[in-house]
Amino acid sequence: MSDEETSELESSELGTKDYWNETYSVEKKNYKEYGDVGEVWFGEDSALRVVRWLCSSDLVKSDDSIIDLGCGNGMLLIELAREGFSNLTGVDYSQDAIDLASSIAKAQNLTIEYEECDILNTESSSVLSRQYAIALDKGTYDAISLHPEDTKIKRETYISNVWKLLRSRGLLVITSCNWTEKELVSHFDNNFSLLSVIPTPTFQFGGKTGNLISSLVMQKK
Numbered sequence: 001m002s003d004e005e006t007s008e009l010e011s012s013e014l015g016t017k018d019y020w021n022e023t024y025s026v027e028k029k030n031y032k033e034y035g036d037v038g039e040v041w042f043g044e045d046s047a048l049r050v051v052r053w054l055c056s057s058d059l060v061k062s063d064d065s066i067i068d069l070g071c072g073n074g075m076l077l078i079e080l081a082r083e084g085f086s087n088l089t090g091v092d093y094s095q096d097a098i099d100l101a102s103s104i105a106k107a108q109n110l111t112i113e114y115e116e117c118d119i120l121n122t123e124s125s126s127v128l129s130r131q132y133a134i135a136l137d138k139g140t141y142d143a144i145s146l147h148p149e150d151t152k153i154k155r156e157t158y159i160s161n162v163w164k165l166l167r168s169r170g171l172l173v174i175t176s177c178n179w180t181e182k183e184l185v186s187h188f189d190n191n192f193s194l195l196s197v198i199p200t201p202t203f204q205f206g207g208k209t210g211n212l213i214s215s216l217v218m219q220k221k
Contacts, residue, residue: 008151009178015146017093024096027073028103037104038073046200046213047076047138050173053198053217054134055083059171063087064133067165069119070140074101074112081110091127093118120144120154122161131167137174145178155187163191166220171195175215184216192218 013019027038040047054060062084068077071090081088088111092098095116105112117125119140144154162172172192176184185194198215 009145011148011151012146015143015148015151020092020094020143021096024072024092024094024100028096028100031100031103037075038100040073040075044075046175046215047079049198049200049215050076050136050138050175051079051083053173053196054080054085057196060134065089065130066134066136067091067127067132068136068138069162070137070143071101071114072097072139074104074114076136076138077101077112078105078108078110081105081112086111089113089115089127089132091115091117091119091125119161120157122164128161128165130165132165132170133167134171134173135162135165137162137172139175139177141174142176142178159188159191163220168220170220172218172220173198173216174218175213177213179214181214181216184214185218188218191221193221195219 030036031038063086065087066080066085066089068074068090071077071092074090077088077090090101090112093116098114098116102114113127115125115127117128119128122128141155141158144158145151147154166172174184179187181197194216196217198217200213200215
Protein backbone atom coordinates (compact mmCIF):
# COMPACT_ATOMS: atom_id res chain seq x y z
CA MET A 1 0.00 0.00 0.00
CA SER A 2 1.08 3.58 -0.59
CA ASP A 3 1.27 6.17 2.20
CA GLU A 4 -1.94 7.69 0.88
CA GLU A 5 -3.75 4.37 1.06
CA THR A 6 -2.62 3.62 4.61
CA SER A 7 -3.33 7.09 6.07
CA GLU A 8 -6.20 7.28 8.53
CA LEU A 9 -9.16 9.62 8.49
CA GLU A 10 -9.47 12.49 10.93
CA SER A 11 -11.45 11.25 13.92
CA SER A 12 -15.05 12.36 14.44
CA GLU A 13 -17.90 11.92 16.89
CA LEU A 14 -19.53 9.87 14.11
CA GLY A 15 -17.07 7.16 15.06
CA THR A 16 -18.26 6.86 18.65
CA LYS A 17 -20.93 4.66 20.15
CA ASP A 18 -22.18 7.53 22.31
CA TYR A 19 -23.07 9.53 19.20
CA TRP A 20 -25.12 6.71 17.68
CA ASN A 21 -26.79 5.84 20.98
CA GLU A 22 -27.95 9.45 21.27
CA THR A 23 -29.01 9.59 17.62
CA TYR A 24 -31.12 6.44 17.76
CA SER A 25 -32.57 7.32 21.14
CA VAL A 26 -34.03 10.44 19.51
CA GLU A 27 -35.14 8.56 16.39
CA LYS A 28 -36.81 5.83 18.46
CA LYS A 29 -38.75 8.49 20.35
CA ASN A 30 -39.74 10.24 17.10
CA TYR A 31 -40.96 6.98 15.60
CA LYS A 32 -43.02 6.18 18.68
CA GLU A 33 -44.59 9.64 18.77
CA TYR A 34 -44.86 10.58 15.08
CA GLY A 35 -44.22 7.43 13.02
CA ASP A 36 -41.03 8.95 11.55
CA VAL A 37 -38.61 6.09 10.70
CA GLY A 38 -35.62 8.44 10.80
CA GLU A 39 -32.72 9.14 8.49
CA VAL A 40 -31.62 6.66 5.81
CA TRP A 41 -27.82 6.75 5.86
CA PHE A 42 -26.47 8.04 2.50
CA GLY A 43 -30.06 8.54 1.31
CA GLU A 44 -32.73 6.24 -0.06
CA ASP A 45 -31.18 6.16 -3.54
CA SER A 46 -28.00 4.62 -2.13
CA ALA A 47 -29.96 1.83 -0.45
CA LEU A 48 -32.05 1.20 -3.56
CA ARG A 49 -28.93 0.85 -5.72
CA VAL A 50 -27.77 -1.97 -3.43
CA VAL A 51 -31.23 -3.59 -3.50
CA ARG A 52 -31.36 -3.42 -7.31
CA TRP A 53 -27.94 -5.03 -7.60
CA LEU A 54 -28.91 -7.88 -5.28
CA CYS A 55 -32.20 -8.41 -7.11
CA SER A 56 -30.51 -8.54 -10.52
CA SER A 57 -27.42 -10.61 -9.70
CA ASP A 58 -27.26 -14.25 -10.79
CA LEU A 59 -25.08 -14.90 -7.72
CA VAL A 60 -27.85 -14.02 -5.26
CA LYS A 61 -30.94 -16.05 -4.32
CA SER A 62 -33.95 -14.79 -2.38
CA ASP A 63 -33.34 -17.29 0.44
CA ASP A 64 -29.65 -16.47 0.86
CA SER A 65 -28.65 -15.57 4.40
CA ILE A 66 -27.99 -11.82 4.50
CA ILE A 67 -26.65 -9.82 7.44
CA ASP A 68 -26.67 -6.02 7.64
CA LEU A 69 -23.71 -4.82 9.72
CA GLY A 70 -24.70 -1.64 11.52
CA CYS A 71 -28.31 -1.83 10.39
CA GLY A 72 -29.47 1.39 12.07
CA ASN A 73 -33.22 1.76 11.53
CA GLY A 74 -33.23 -1.36 9.36
CA MET A 75 -34.63 0.26 6.23
CA LEU A 76 -32.20 -1.52 3.88
CA LEU A 77 -33.37 -4.91 5.15
CA ILE A 78 -36.99 -3.77 4.95
CA GLU A 79 -36.52 -2.93 1.26
CA LEU A 80 -35.03 -6.38 0.71
CA ALA A 81 -37.91 -8.04 2.56
CA ARG A 82 -40.34 -6.18 0.31
CA GLU A 83 -38.48 -7.65 -2.68
CA GLY A 84 -38.98 -11.19 -1.38
CA PHE A 85 -35.72 -11.86 0.48
CA SER A 86 -36.57 -14.11 3.40
CA ASN A 87 -33.41 -14.81 5.45
CA LEU A 88 -32.50 -11.40 6.85
CA THR A 89 -30.53 -10.41 9.96
CA GLY A 90 -29.60 -6.96 11.22
CA VAL A 91 -27.05 -6.12 13.90
CA ASP A 92 -26.08 -2.83 15.49
CA TYR A 93 -24.16 -1.91 18.63
CA SER A 94 -26.86 0.56 19.62
CA GLN A 95 -29.78 -1.10 21.40
CA ASP A 96 -31.98 1.88 20.50
CA ALA A 97 -31.26 1.26 16.81
CA ILE A 98 -32.29 -2.39 17.23
CA ASP A 99 -35.46 -1.36 19.09
CA LEU A 100 -36.33 1.10 16.32
CA ALA A 101 -35.64 -1.35 13.49
CA SER A 102 -37.65 -4.10 15.20
CA SER A 103 -40.62 -1.76 15.72
CA ILE A 104 -40.64 -0.68 12.07
CA ALA A 105 -40.44 -4.26 10.78
CA LYS A 106 -43.17 -5.42 13.17
CA ALA A 107 -45.47 -2.57 12.09
CA GLN A 108 -45.04 -3.70 8.47
CA ASN A 109 -45.55 -7.41 9.28
CA LEU A 110 -42.05 -8.29 8.08
CA THR A 111 -39.94 -11.06 9.59
CA ILE A 112 -36.40 -9.80 10.14
CA GLU A 113 -34.08 -10.92 12.94
CA TYR A 114 -32.38 -8.12 14.86
CA GLU A 115 -29.79 -8.27 17.63
CA GLU A 116 -27.68 -5.75 19.53
CA CYS A 117 -24.02 -6.69 19.11
CA ASP A 118 -20.68 -5.27 18.00
CA ILE A 119 -19.01 -6.53 14.82
CA LEU A 120 -15.64 -5.85 16.48
CA ASN A 121 -16.49 -8.36 19.22
CA THR A 122 -18.01 -11.39 17.50
CA GLU A 123 -17.49 -13.74 20.46
CA SER A 124 -20.28 -12.06 22.41
CA SER A 125 -23.06 -12.90 19.93
CA SER A 126 -24.63 -16.09 18.61
CA VAL A 127 -25.76 -14.17 15.52
CA LEU A 128 -22.15 -13.26 14.73
CA SER A 129 -21.02 -16.86 15.22
CA ARG A 130 -22.96 -17.98 12.12
CA GLN A 131 -21.89 -17.76 8.50
CA TYR A 132 -23.76 -15.80 5.88
CA ALA A 133 -23.94 -15.67 2.10
CA ILE A 134 -23.94 -11.87 2.01
CA ALA A 135 -22.88 -9.09 4.37
CA LEU A 136 -24.10 -5.53 3.84
CA ASP A 137 -22.31 -2.44 5.09
CA LYS A 138 -23.67 1.03 4.43
CA GLY A 139 -21.55 3.35 6.57
CA THR A 140 -20.32 1.03 9.32
CA TYR A 141 -16.76 0.73 8.02
CA ASP A 142 -16.83 4.52 7.67
CA ALA A 143 -17.86 4.94 11.32
CA ILE A 144 -15.14 2.55 12.48
CA SER A 145 -12.64 4.51 10.38
CA LEU A 146 -13.62 7.70 12.24
CA HIS A 147 -13.10 6.27 15.73
CA PRO A 148 -10.70 8.41 17.79
CA GLU A 149 -8.69 5.47 19.19
CA ASP A 150 -6.75 2.56 17.61
CA THR A 151 -8.44 3.18 14.27
CA LYS A 152 -6.15 1.03 12.12
CA ILE A 153 -6.48 -1.92 14.52
CA LYS A 154 -10.26 -1.54 14.57
CA ARG A 155 -10.41 -1.44 10.75
CA GLU A 156 -8.28 -4.56 10.46
CA THR A 157 -10.37 -6.35 13.10
CA TYR A 158 -13.53 -5.44 11.20
CA ILE A 159 -12.14 -6.82 7.92
CA SER A 160 -11.01 -10.05 9.60
CA ASN A 161 -14.34 -10.54 11.38
CA VAL A 162 -16.38 -9.93 8.23
CA TRP A 163 -14.22 -12.47 6.40
CA LYS A 164 -14.99 -15.03 9.13
CA LEU A 165 -18.73 -14.18 8.99
CA LEU A 166 -19.01 -15.08 5.34
CA ARG A 167 -19.24 -18.55 3.89
CA SER A 168 -16.87 -19.65 1.10
CA ARG A 169 -17.07 -17.17 -1.82
CA GLY A 170 -19.50 -15.04 0.19
CA LEU A 171 -20.15 -11.43 -0.78
CA LEU A 172 -19.56 -8.15 1.02
CA VAL A 173 -21.56 -5.23 -0.37
CA ILE A 174 -20.00 -2.10 1.08
CA THR A 175 -20.95 1.56 0.62
CA SER A 176 -18.66 4.34 1.80
CA CYS A 177 -18.55 8.12 1.61
CA ASN A 178 -15.12 8.37 3.23
CA TRP A 179 -13.03 5.95 1.18
CA THR A 180 -12.58 5.77 -2.59
CA GLU A 181 -12.95 2.58 -4.62
CA LYS A 182 -9.16 2.32 -4.86
CA GLU A 183 -8.72 2.73 -1.11
CA LEU A 184 -11.40 0.18 -0.24
CA VAL A 185 -9.93 -2.39 -2.62
CA SER A 186 -6.51 -1.80 -1.06
CA HIS A 187 -7.81 -2.13 2.52
CA PHE A 188 -9.66 -5.40 1.82
CA ASP A 189 -7.20 -6.90 -0.69
CA ASN A 190 -5.79 -9.63 1.57
CA ASN A 191 -9.23 -11.07 2.28
CA PHE A 192 -11.49 -10.05 -0.61
CA SER A 193 -11.37 -9.55 -4.37
CA LEU A 194 -13.38 -6.88 -6.18
CA LEU A 195 -16.34 -8.46 -7.98
CA SER A 196 -18.44 -5.50 -9.10
CA VAL A 197 -18.75 -1.73 -8.78
CA ILE A 198 -22.29 -0.46 -8.22
CA PRO A 199 -22.58 2.81 -10.18
CA THR A 200 -23.06 5.92 -8.05
CA PRO A 201 -23.55 9.58 -9.04
CA THR A 202 -20.43 11.35 -10.32
CA PHE A 203 -19.24 14.95 -10.08
CA GLN A 204 -16.71 16.98 -12.05
CA PHE A 205 -14.21 19.38 -10.53
CA GLY A 206 -11.09 20.85 -12.07
CA GLY A 207 -11.48 18.73 -15.17
CA LYS A 208 -11.57 15.49 -13.17
CA THR A 209 -14.51 13.18 -12.51
CA GLY A 210 -15.14 11.54 -9.14
CA ASN A 211 -17.75 9.93 -6.91
CA LEU A 212 -19.11 11.20 -3.61
CA ILE A 213 -19.98 7.62 -2.63
CA SER A 214 -18.25 4.33 -3.39
CA SER A 215 -20.39 1.18 -3.53
CA LEU A 216 -18.57 -2.09 -4.15
CA VAL A 217 -19.28 -5.81 -4.18
CA MET A 218 -16.33 -7.86 -2.95
CA GLN A 219 -16.02 -11.62 -2.76
CA LYS A 220 -14.35 -13.58 0.01
CA LYS A 221 -11.02 -15.11 -1.06
